[in-house]
Amino acid sequence: MDLTPQSGAVNRRRRLLREANEIAATASLACIVAGLLTGAVGAVSLLRSLQFGPPLGEILHFGPYNGWAPVWRIDAVRVADQQHCVLRPAIMAASRGSMVVEQRLGDGRTFVVHWAGGPTSDRPTNCGSAADLAVRLTAMQTLLNADAAGQHWHFVGP
Numbered sequence: 612m613d614l615t616p617q618s619g620a621v622n623r624r625r626r627l628l629r630e631a632n633e634i635a636a637t638a639s640l641a642c643i644v645a646g647l648l649t650g651a652v653g654a655v656s657l658l659r660s661l662q663f664g665p666p667l668g669e670i671l672h673f674g675p676y677n678g679w680a681p682v683w684r685i686d687a688v689r690v691a692d693q694q695h696c697v698l699r700p701a702i703m704a705a706s707r708g709s710m711v712v713e714q715r716l717g718d719g720r721t722f723v724v725h726w727a728g729g730p731t732s733d734r735p736t737n738c739g740s741a742a743d744l745a746v747r748l749t750a751m752q753t754l755l756n757a758d759a760a761g762q763h764w765h766f767v768g769p
Contacts, residue, residue: 664722664751665712671754673700673728674707684732685753687744690723696738698731698746700754706730712751713743720748 665671685698708728715722724744731738738744 664715664748665755667712667715669712671710671712671724673704673709675704683753685746685750687731687738687746687750689738690743690745695736696731696742696744697733697736698726698738698744698750699733702733703728703731708740710744716745722746722748722751 683700685700687696687698688694689696703726706729708726710724710726713723713725722745724746725742726738726744727741729740
């Protein structure tokens with residue numbers, strides 16, 4: 612083993628280089644982790660800000676209807692008395708009417724809509740000719756999809 616001052620300087624330089632590389636690797640890893648965390652927080656914030664379904668004030672018009680009737684049954688709840696009722700779009704279109712999106716409830720997956728028109732379904736499950744109804748996002752999406760498919764109901768805007 613060479614113990615000359617020159618070999619000691621070389622060893623110190625090697626140790627310093629090794630330590631510098633370790634510090635650089637740690638700093639790089641910290642930057643990568645910080646970038647990933649920032650991206651994840653941004654993605655979560657973006658997803659929370661996106662609102663699926665129709666905007667408030669949107670009007671869904673039903674009618675006239677005289678063609679093939681899809682057998683759809685959409686569950687709803689009357690806001691006034693919390694009673695379950697059913698929306699049958701073909702019946703609603705045949706008797707004509709409209710539904711206005713009035714509110715999005717806290718969970719973001721339930722809408723309060725106001726129905727005005729004829730019956731919403733057969734007698735025992737009818738929501739009434741005028742009622743505020745709580746309708747789930749999936750039901751609203753079903754109506755949106757039917758609108759896109761050219762059914763006899765469509766959104767006419769606020």
